[in-house]
Amino acid sequence: MEYVLSLLGPLSQGALVTLKLFVITLALAVPLGLALALVRVSRFRALARLVGGYIWLMRGTPLMLQMLFIYFALPFVPVVGVRFDDFPAAVVAFALNYAAYFAEIFRAGIQSIDRGQYEGAKVLGLSYGQTMRRIVLPQIWPRILPPLSNETITLVKDTSLIYVLALNDLLRAARGIVQRDFTTTPFIVAACFYLVMTLVLTWGFQYLEKRYAKYDA
Amino acid sequence: MPNTMPEALLQTREVMISAQDICKAFNGQPVLRKVSLDLMRGEVVAVIGPSGSGKSTFLRCLNHLETIDSGQLLIEGEVLAETNAAGICSYVPEAQIRRIGRKMGMVFQSFNLFPHLTVLENVIEAPMVVKGLARAQIVPRAEALLAKVGLLEKRNSYPARLSGGQKQRVAIARALAMEPDILLFDEPTSALDPELTGEVLRTMRELAQEKMTMLVVTHEMGFAREVANRVAFMDRGELIESGPAAEFFAQPKHARTQAFLHNML
Numbered sequence: 001m002e003y004v005l006s007l008l009g010p011l012s013q014g015a016l017v018t019l020k021l022f023v024i025t026l027a028l029a030v031p032l033g034l035a036l037a038l039v040r041v042s043r044f045r046a047l048a049r050l051v052g053g054y055i056w057l058m059r060g061t062p063l064m065l066q067m068l069f070i071y072f073a074l075p076f077v078p079v080v081g082v083r084f085d086d087f088p089a090a091v092v093a094f095a096l097n098y099a100a101y102f103a104e105i106f107r108a109g110i111q112s113i114d115r116g117q118y119e120g121a122k123v124l125g126l127s128y129g130q131t132m133r134r135i136v137l138p139q140i141w142p143r144i145l146p147p148l149s150n151e152t153i154t155l156v157k158d159t160s161l162i163y164v165l166a167l168n169d170l171l172r173a174a175r176g177i178v179q180r181d182f183t184t185t186p187f188i189v190a191a192c193f194y195l196v197m198t199l200v201l202t203w204g205f206q207y208l209e210k211r212y213a214k215y216d217a
Numbered sequence: 218m219p220n221t222m223p224e225a226l227l228q229t230r231e232v233m234i235s236a237q238d239i240c241k242a243f244n245g246q247p248v249l250r251k252v253s254l255d256l257m258r259g260e261v262v263a264v265i266g267p268s269g270s271g272k273s274t275f276l277r278c279l280n281h282l283e284t285i286d287s288g289q290l291l292i293e294g295e296v297l298a299e300t301n302a303a304g305i306c307s308y309v310p311e312a313q314i315r316r317i318g319r320k321m322g323m324v325f326q327s328f329n330l331f332p333h334l335t336v337l338e339n340v341i342e343a344p345m346v347v348k349g350l351a352r353a354q355i356v357p358r359a360e361a362l363l364a365k366v367g368l369l370e371k372r373n374s375y376p377a378r379l380s381g382g383q384k385q386r387v388a389i390a391r392a393l394a395m396e397p398d399i400l401l402f403d404e405p406t407s408a409l410d411p412e413l414t415g416e417v418l419r420t421m422r423e424l425a426q427e428k429m430t431m432l433v434v435t436h437e438m439g440f441a442r443e444v445a446n447r448v449a450f451m452d453r454g455e456l457i458e459s460g461p462a463a464e465f466f467a468q469p470k471h472a473r474t475q476a477f478l479h480n481m482l
Contacts, residue, residue, distance in 0.1 A: 114329075116325060116327050116328075116329040117329060117331065119282055119325070119329060120325065120329030120330070120331065121331075121343075122281075122282065122318075123280055123282070123318070123321070123322065123323040123392075124322075124342070124343035124347065124391070124392070124395055125315060125318065125319045125343055125347040125395060126343060126346060126347055127315070130346050130347070134342065134346055135331055138333045139331075139332065139333050214375070215332055215333050215334075215375040215376075215377060
């Protein structure tokens with residue numbers, strides 16, 4: 001027991017890195033995903049197709065590959081060549097990747113809204129932008145919360161991929177101690193850390209679902 | 218068609234909607250064939266006809282929910298769409314379409330209330346967003362409208378908690394909140410249980426008494442006969458005949474109208 005308690009300190013350090021990546025990714029990927037979805041359903045066909053291609057690319061290649069590419073290869077790409085430090089490189093890769101998944105969730109939500117809502121708004125004089133902002137988007141949240149919660153929970157666990165950039169996240173911290181002490185206990189403690197994080201998220205999403213249920217009869 | 222106008226309206230024959238030779242096809246299938254209809258200020262015109270006759274499509278063309286292929290649309294004297302000598306149909310610019318469209322309110326068969334907003338919020342949404350009115354400015358008017366349709370006590374309910382008849386009355390109040398000159402009704406009672414149609418028709422009758430200009434696509438023959446000044450009959454995309462309600466029901470001229478009325482009554 002004392003040994004477990006002694007692990008909490010170093011593992012918390014790792015959990016902090018995990019949480020930091022998680023929060024920043026979410027804060028970037030959700031708005032970016034929404035923007036991509038809005039372009040995807042817009043009448044600008046060429047742009048919509050471009051976004052479709054982007055989503056295909058981001059969902060069609062491994063996140064780890066994208067991360068390695070941004071960290072190791074991007075600096076040598078002509079014109080766009082940017083050099084990121086290890087943590088920012090991870091953030092950029094995660095945000096770009098998750099935005100693609102979120103975009104598809106938002107698109108499904110937007111397209112699930114009945115055409116009558118657009119017509120009802122149009123005959124009242126609302127513009128397309130006003131209709132989206134005031135009528136359509138507020139209605140998609142209760143519908144997309146379940147898939148959004150899925151993706152968010154996956155994100156918590158995907159953060160462990162940043163070990164390839166030698167970042168000391170929760171899992172890498174645990175593995176370091178496992179190799180040092182020749183016991184697998186740190187893995188179990190780390191698992192508990194992940195479980196607590198996903199439990200908090202699950203509760204959070206349950207709360208939101210309940211809050212949005214009020215107008216769904 | 219001056220001889221079809223009620224006497225009282227002859228002095229103020231202001232044409233609110235003028236539709237001339239409207240044609241419209243869906244995937245090459247014609248649904249409107251040269252439909253022409255004028256709507257005068259203060260007039261209530263009922264458009265009747267079998268399902269698939271194009272009457273809803275015609276109504277939806279008037280406020281740009283559908284675009285016409287050819288013909289001419291004038292709303293209160295302003296051109297919405299017209300067709301040149303070469304047969305090319307063109308609409309006025311988008312901003313103008315929206316401005317002209319605001320002269321007309323619309324009530325749908327499926328209500329199309331905003332489910333995430335309360336009854337009151339449904340009514341004040343467009344005045345706030347489109348007209349930029351402050352909440353405090355519009356709420357008293359919205360409440361008066363809700364009282365008028367008998368639903369003031371439901372102001373804080375969500376649409377899901379209302380019956381179909383109540384939803385439709387909120388939809389009417391919502392349309393009126395934008396102070397339109399013309400109200401278009403697209404089968405407003407067709408989605409309602411029979412016992413709920415009465416309350417909606419009562420509200421519409423009150424509006425007619427207040428001389429609201431109304432174009433009503435309906436299956437309610439009783440409403441057409443009692444409330445409408447004029448009745449127009451459509452079949453297979455054509456406007457077969459129109460005339461004063463009493464005359465129309467007593468002596469329909471066209472064989473297709475006779476057959477339709479015979480089946481309905």
